[in-house]
Amino acid sequence: MGTYFTAFLIGGLICVIGQLLFDLTPYTPAHILSGFTVAGGVLGAFGLYDDLIQFAGAGALLPISSFGNALVKGAMSEASRSGILGVLTGMFELTSTGITAAIIFGFFMALIFKPKG
Amino acid sequence: MNTNEFKKKQAVLIDQVWLKSWHKAKKPRPPLVKNIVMAFLVGGLVCVLGQFILNTYTALGVPSEQAGNPTVATIIFMAALLTGFGVFDNLARHGGAGLAVPVTGFANSVTSMAIEFRREGLVLGTGSKMFSLAGSIIVFGVVTAFVIGIISALI
Numbered sequence: 001m002g003t004y005f006t007a008f009l010i011g012g013l014i015c016v017i018g019q020l021l022f023d024l025t026p027y028t029p030a031h032i033l034s035g036f037t038v039a040g041g042v043l044g045a046f047g048l049y050d051d052l053i054q055f056a057g058a059g060a061l062l063p064i065s066s067f068g069n070a071l072v073k074g075a076m077s078e079a080s081r082s083g084i085l086g087v088l089t090g091m092f093e094l095t096s097t098g099i100t101a102a103i104i105f106g107f108f109m110a111l112i113f114k115p116k117g
Numbered sequence: 118m119n120t121n122e123f124k125k126k127q128a129v130l131i132d133q134v135w136l137k138s139w140h141k142a143k144k145p146r147p148p149l150v151k152n153i154v155m156a157f158l159v160g161g162l163v164c165v166l167g168q169f170i171l172n173t174y175t176a177l178g179v180p181s182e183q184a185g186n187p188t189v190a191t192i193i194f195m196a197a198l199l200t201g202f203g204v205f206d207n208l209a210r211h212g213g214a215g216l217a218v219p220v221t222g223f224a225n226s227v228t229s230m231a232i233e234f235r236r237e238g239l240v241l242g243t244g245s246k247m248f249s250l251a252g253s254i255i256v257f258g259v260v261t262a263f264v265i266g267i268i269s270a271l272i
Contacts, residue, residue, distance in 0.1 A: 001181050007168035008161035011219070015160025018214035019152050029217055030250060034257040036218065041261035045269070053185075058167030061185045062192060062219040063160075068258045075266030087266035091259060097186040098193065098220060099255070102227045103247065105197035110231035110243045113201040 002057015010052065011059035033064050040065025044072040070094040152213050159208075159215030167192055167219075189220055196224035201232065226250035 021032045040063075043049040049069035052060040060066060071091060078090020092099065170191050174184040199205040205225050209216045216222055230249055234242035248255065 001171070001175075001184075002168060004165050004168050007164040011164025011167075012157040012161030012215075015156045015215045015218045016153050018160075018218040019156035022214050022217075023149050023152055029222075030253050033217065033222065034253050037254050037258040038261045041258060041265060045265045056164075058171050058188060059161075059164040061171070061188065062164050062167045062221075064218060064220060064223055064254060066189075067220070067223070067254065068261055071258045071262035072265050075262040076269045079266050079270040084267065084270045087263060087270060091262060091266070094186075098189045098223075101190040101193040102197075102224055102251070105194050105224070106227040106231040106247055107243065109197050109201040109228045110235045110239075113232050115233050115235055116203065 001054060002059060006056045007059035009059065010056035011062060014059070014063045014065065036063065036065045037068035039068065041068030041072040044069030045076070067095060067098060070098075155211055156213045156215040156218075159212035160218060161215075163192070163215065163219045163221060192220055193224040196221040197228040200225045200228040205229075223251050223254060 018032060018036065021027065021035075022029065025032070027035075040049055043052070043065070049060065049066070050073075053066070053069075071094075074090045074093035074095065075087045076090075078086030078093060080086070082089070167188055171184050171188045174187050175181045179187065196205060199208065205216070205221075206229075209222075209225070216225070227247055227250075230251075231243045231247045234246035236242060237246070
């Protein structure tokens, strides 16, 4: 699943797209990163994002677009297994790690470190 | 006006125009090229580090289909720790989108909000403000996945 070279190349290029949007459009980072997530989800709907992960490994896995892809994959695969309610039950099947990790580590960092100023 | 005078005036005018354009050129250009190069290098390096972690988990016996999850968690942990030590902001100033687009940016926004609003209490500050930046990513991701999931279930 990907090599160091493809991870560097694709990961770097996705970040360049982000930087261009940051610098050349009036949208805030929150807008742009939400857009990345939606774009990853749409690519995931056609199975294209999985191809990108196969090619670039962590280069496609780490950008936030991967989060949208994993949400869509979870919702779609559970829906195909157990019907339309699967959209709700399968939504976080693949992404719970990232969200849980962010909550847990964020919370404990807030316990350990003091706010600046 | 004789030709000599006219030429002199023209020369002064040209001088002024030239000076103006020279001043414009001397003004610092927006550092777009530098930002793009840095975003490419830093974003690429973050993903190479991720690839190293991914390969390590695979070598430790995690099936390669599932090795992505612990990799993301490890990168989130690193970004959260660097945010706690106050190092992340300095890195992000150089890396730009290279650190914002990967999941490091997500982890940084959650952790920095959690720490920043600690002063308003663990429940009303850290607990409720933690996702005040990253929340929009989750909301729009979930809405997208919901719509696509419903369409795919009906087709």
